[in-house]
Amino acid sequence: MEPFNARSMLDAAASATAAQPQIERRRRLSPAALAVTNQKVRGAYSPVVIAGVVRLADFVLLSLVGVGLYLAYVRPLAGGGIHWGYIASILGMSAAAVVCFQAADIYQVQIFRGQLRQMTRMISSWAVVFLLFIGISFLVKLGGEVSRVWLSSFFCVGLAVLIAERLLLRSMVRAWAHDGRLDRRTIIVGADHNGEQLIEALNAEDDSDIHVLGVFDDRNDDRATNTCAGSPKLGKIDDIVEFARRTRVDLVLFALPISAETRILEMLKKLWVLPVDIRLSAHTNKLRFHPRSYSYIGKVPTLDMFEAPITDWDLVLKWLFDRVVGGLALLAALPVLGLVALAVKLDSPGPVLFRQKRFGFNNERIDVYKFRSLYHHQADPTASKVVTKNDPRVTRVGRFIRKTSLDELPQLFNVVLKGNLSLVGPRPHAVQSKLENRLFDEAVDGYFARHRVKPGITGWAQINGWRGEVDTDEKIQKRVEYDLYYIENWSVLFDLYILLKTPFSLLTKSENAY
DSSP states (O other): OOOOOHHHHHHHGGGTSOOOOOOOOOOOOOHHHHHHHTSOOOOOOOHHHHHHHHHHHHHHHHHHHHHHHIIIIIHHHTTSSOOHHHHHHHHHHHHHHHHHHHHTTOOSHHHHHOSHHHHHHHHHHHHHHHHHHHHHHHHTTOGGGSOHHHHHHHHHHHHHHHHHHHHHHHHHHHHHHHTTTTOEEEEEEOOSHHHHHHHHHHHTSTTOOEEEEEEEOOOOSTTSOSEETTEEEEEOTTHHHHHHHHSOOOEEEEOSOTTOHHHHHHHHHHHTTSSSEEEEEOSSOSSOOOGGGOEEETTEEEEEEEOOSSOHHHHHHHHHHHHHHHHHHHHHHHHHHHHHHHHHHHHSSSOSEEEEEEEOGGGOEEEEEEEOOBOGGGOOTTOOSOOOTTOTTBOHHHHHHHHTTGGGTTHHHIIIIIOSSEEESSOOOBTTOEETTEEHHHHSTTGGGGGGSOOEEEOHHHHTTOOSOOOSHHHHHHHHHHHHHHHHTOOHHHHHHHHHHHHHHHHHSOTTOO
């Protein structure tokens, strides 16, 4: 289901709520919130990806079993050679098994945790596949050409392999669940009666992956309580962003009625910068939409406000793109890296590389590496002073490598080895980057929303000319605008297009780089 156009909703609310810059400063969290953030939390595994990998494993294992039995028994009796009809049948039966397993609804993480239910469904589905194969062989009069010993062995050995695979998978899924890798860490907005009903409905679900961390609410009157259905109140709405920066939060769920539109929009203006799913619970609303208008958490209907960008298989594809293409780019760039390093070393005293703290994914501070382009004694690790045209701090070699962006090449190590940068994404800015006397987040509304994805070496803003010095409001506003467009329209082909166009943009759109 497509999410509501929440961006237009926020624009419509501008007249009702004063626009405020997304200024993020360290807030003092409540003791209850600090207790949650101090807990050890591991990264989450996507149930969608897990189910996809299991489907592939089923197909591969069954195919290997079928082909192995054919090569061990049928081929020697046939005098050698490959009977491609057998190979096609094996692949077809393996694919049919995956389809039947899907129809039996056993490709769910909740099913993987159990034992009896998935085993009975899997055995019956595997038997159906063989009955279908036997029936089709009879209809096309191929029964006499198929080895009964091979067919029986394929059924028994294939079933044994599937059972062994599911037992191993069950132990792995249970271990992941114990470590919290399969939980959807959720916070509830609204510590009133509606919030209590929502938490009770979520907790009533069997095998639910929802882990309610606590509730947030601004109200201090009788409508808001210190605990809500056993979940602690962690703070006010303004504390959510800081809380989500310090610990993993996967879902923000509003327990507010749709009639509280203005209040919801005020909150969304603060929370949409986070890389999390944001939904509005519809469990207490008397106004009912068509069932397809909702997405469901168990049996609880919700309306999607914002979705976390680049998740599940998209995240896997982007990871592979960065590692494979980035690795090849790094190998190809090694001679250039060596020459630039030598030029920097000979041009002025000091280290070859320059390390700077910049904003990473979800405002995490990361170390980004560049070739040093300023004189060592005038280095500016915090970027408190912007490099301007004819800046005396820039070395001779530095002017050239900054103009051509060769100073950014060491960031390929960030991509391939450290994994805190992507090849393509919003460019990471230094944490103290300023426009005149204002930090970037004070100069443009929604600035931190560009950190909902991993930053990149190049990006949509850069190939459209918004790179280099930021000395006007328009330049930082346009950069954020292009970055947000990239996040909302990401695809692997979009990344590839940006990457291929980057060299041409460096030659034609470098007037702001010095």
